[in-house]
Amino acid sequence: MLTVIFLLVGLIGMFFATSGSDVFCAFTACSVISFIVTLIVNGVGRYMQVDNIESIIEHEKVKVILERKAERLVEDCTLWLGEKYPDIEKGIFDKLTPDTISMFAVHYPEIQSAKVLTDLANKIVNLKSQAYREEANIEMYKKMVRVGKRNPWFIPWFIPIQ
Numbered sequence: 001m002l003t004v005i006f007l008l009v010g011l012i013g014m015f016f017a018t019s020g021s022d023v024f025c026a027f028t029a030c031s032v033i034s035f036i037v038t039l040i041v042n043g044v045g046r047y048m049q050v051d052n053i054e055s056i057i058e059h060e061k062v063k064v065i066l067e068r069k070a071e072r073l074v075e076d077c078t079l080w081l082g083e084k085y086p087d088i089e090k091g092i093f094d095k096l097t098p099d100t101i102s103m104f105a106v107h108y109p110e111i112q113s114a115k116v117l118t119d120l121a122n123k124i125v126n127l128k129s130q131a132y133r134e135e136a137n138i139e140m141y142k143k144m145v146r147v148g149k150r151n152p153w154f155i156p157w158f159i160p161i162q
Contacts, residue, residue: 052148059135066131
């Protein structure tokens with residue numbers, strides 16, 4: 001797109017030139033300038049696209065780590081509850097997930113008073129919130145990659161897709 005604009009400027013400059021060498025110089029100068037500007041614009045676009053792709057990969061890995069950590073905390077919580085409260089049905093503990101841990105404490109008020117469980121539930125809820133924020137960041141960077149692919153100022157084969 002920029003190349004076309006600069007070539008048009010060069011062609012217009014040819015009409016105002018007084019001699020043949022002026023026409024050639026004007027056209028050559030505009031061509032060189034358009035080539036340099038195109039390289040700069042596409043170089044910056046390529047860098048931004050690669051950065052966005054790497055950010056997607058990073059946020060996906062962070063999300064997986066946060067979810068794994070939340071699941072590990074649930075396993076620790078299940079072990080702690082199994083030792084601390086053997087009279088409560090153990091089948092309930094098998095259904096414990098990072099999403100249901102806070103509801104579990106509401107149904108059993110005697111467990112809610114346990115400081116360890118409430119701290120664990122708060123940590124798990126916080127980890128899940130962070131994982132959802134990472135998911136939102138992933139979607140934001142995917143959008144930026146899609147926009148970069150459709151940008152008319154970039155040469156399509158020069159910009160990485162993913």
